Amino acid sequence: MKKPLRNRYMSYALKTTRLMVVFFVVLALDAVALHLTSARACTSTTFLVPPRENAVAGQPTRFTLFVQNAGTTDVITTDYDSVMVTLRVNEQTHVVRAICMETAPGGTVTLPAGGFAKLTYAFELPQDMTGTISLTLDDFKSSPVLFAAVPPVEPQNREVESASQGQLVIGVKQNEFQPFLKNLSAYEPVYFLFGVDPGLKKSKFQVSFKYKLFNAPFDSRGLNSLVDGLHLAYTQTAYWDLKSTSKPFTDSSYKPELFYLVPKIDLALPWVKMFGVQGGFQHESNGKSGDDSRSTNYIYIKPIMEISLFDQAYLTVAPKLWTYVINEDESNPDLADYRGYFDLQIQAGKPMGLCLNTHTRWAEAGPSIQADLSYPLTSFFNNGLNLYLHFQYFNGYAERLKAYSLKEEIFRVGFSLSR
Secondary structure, three states, X not given: OOOOHHHHHHHHHHHHHHHHHHHHHXXXXXXXXXXXXXXXXXXXXXXXXXXXXXXXXXXXXXXEEEEEEOOOOOEEEOOOOEEEEEEEEOOEEEEEEEEEXXXXXXXXXXXXOOOEEEEEEEEXXXXXXXXXXXXXXXXXXXXXXXXXXXXXXXXXXXXHHHHHHOXXXXXXXXXXXXXXXXXXXXXXXXXXXXXXXXXXXXXXXXXXXXXXXOOOOOOOOOOHHHHHOEEEEEEEEEEEOOOOOOOOEEEEEEEXXXXXXXXXXXXXXXXEEEEEEEEEEEEEEOOOOHHHOOEEEEEEEEEEEEEEEEOOEEEEEEEEEEEEOOOOOOOOOOHHHHHOOEEEEEEEEOOOOOEEEEEEEOOOOOOEEEEEEEEEOHHHOOOOOOOEEEEEEEEEOOOOOOOOOOOEEEEEEEEEEEO
């Protein structure tokens, strides 16, 4: 027997409140830790030294950061285990992560009282960046420095290459036959989640990737921008009943996609870190036939804006508006009444910290919300385990195509590779 409407809404509000309380408690602890670390390092002054030799596009590059501790006591901090680096040349801008080569176990660095710490950082220079490049550290107040980068030199033959490099590891050798792998990257979150409430029968996993069709660098003033933004993407979401003896997949969604991305539109606003627009065509079906068949198609547009908040924390807002094209009118004629025409994505957090990602949809049947809370496990395993601890809460309609008209409330816990 269904719960009274008032009780259902009270239950929904209670569970949503619990999720938000967990988020804000962890966020508060994270902020306190960040404040304490920043307070210890607030007396530091940094001096940035560019790479001494010409860098090579697509190859590892190193630079040096001198950190002065003007205090009277040694400072042990994790502020310098990695830094975000902004690289600019002509109209190109890339943001990459540089890893400190001198950290102690746990990612700590010791700044001697009244002295300097010399830190060497390594990062991979993007393949398409050559010429005189400006390097800026986003995390610290250091003036930009310049360095030169040259294109990679192709060996005349494989004998020369083999003699210069010696024996290659298997992964590198295999990549010789995959020159386009750099065009492949994560798209939607990739995760494996176990159903908790109402149980294992609501387990779920998702894989997703995108592929850049052309390698021309983005140039908003030239023709390169016409082809640079074209991408193929594929996302597959599977709903797995791990409680039943046979462990069947109760439903799946297969979502091939073609989209165009304008990665940079300069709004000339100091508080906007990034702004772009994505639009495309997506097909979605559950791969079944007969009465269980469900399928539809979308044409959508999605502006994406990222705002800097504080100390490496960012807020992303991405409203998505779509219309249905050639919807399957026999098996899911009223899908729009449950899935709607609009999704608001809000993501807040830090790249190497806690992150909350929410999707809210409005439809005639009622609102639907999915909230994903994730935290990297690297800090618990001495930077050795590259996974996220992942919590997911869903309340609403049309999470699954097969049962799109069924209102569900689900809580899941698991791990993710990307978020």
